[in-house]
Amino acid sequence: KAGVTQTPRYLIKTRGQQVTLSCSPISGHRSVSWYQQTPGQGLQFLFEYFSETQRNKGNFPGRFSGRQFSNSRSEMNVSTLELGDSALYLCASSSGTGVEYGYTFGSGTRLTVV
Amino acid sequence: QKEVEQNSGPLSVPEGAIASLNCTYSDRGSQSFFWYRQYSGKSPELIMSIYSNGDKEDGRFTAQLNKASQYVSLLIRDSQPSDSATYLCAVTGAGNMLTFGGGTRLMVKP
Numbered sequence: 285k286a287g288v289t290q291t292p293r294y295l296i297k298t299r300g301q302q303v304t305l306s307c308s309p310i311s312g313h314r315s316v317s318w319y320q321q322t323p324g325q326g327l328q329f330l331f332e333y334f335s336e337t338q339r340n341k342g343n344f345p346g347r348f349s350g351r352q353f354s355n356s357r358s359e360m361n362v363s364t365l366e367l368g369d370s371a372l373y374l375c376a377s378s379s380g381t382g383v384e385y386g387y388t389f390g391s392g393t394r395l396t397v398v
Numbered sequence: 399q400k401e402v403e404q405n406s407g408p409l410s411v412p413e414g415a416i417a418s419l420n421c422t423y424s425d426r427g428s429q430s431f432f433w434y435r436q437y438s439g440k441s442p443e444l445i446m447s448i449y450s451n452g453d454k455e456d457g458r459f460t461a462q463l464n465k466a467s468q469y470v471s472l473l474i475r476d477s478q479p480s481d482s483a484t485y486l487c488a489v490t491g492a493g494n495m496l497t498f499g500g501g502t503r504l505m506v507k508p
Contacts, residue, residue: 317495319498327486383430383490384490388444392441
């Protein structure tokens, strides 16, 4: 069974640009969550989608957005990139209707903003 | 105050010893509790889940939950150098999301 797939693995962008990250959950998983991980802040929740609906959003500015498609694949977009957006972005999927069984994480996308 | 607290470590134990990792949380309504292991440069990997008070054992790992005291712990018996990693405690919070602690770095010395 394929795991959670995130693309691309690495990205280098310039301040002011925008970026789109992609996540394909485990087959059959309908809940997809996104986290930002930095050395100083640890894992910070961005948002969670279930059946194409955003159910939860973390405390991030509006420059961070996401969506989920009917096949449960998800994308997140960051506009007007800032240096502080450099981080590992992790996507996770879960079975069931929520997180009662925990998440399975993808390998992440490492974003560097220069 | 952070919602999920862990000692950042590093926690250093000799090979073969028991490693004890602790976590406290603030939301009394939390129902599900998880331990993740994260190797340097890798993504977190789920190793244990626990939902009710008491102990849950899986191989060399034992998770312990005390909801009254709002703490969760992870014991690793017969620690191996390959157990050296950062261990993240995660707790369900409001809505369908997990809140993570900052992680405890474990070093197992041969």
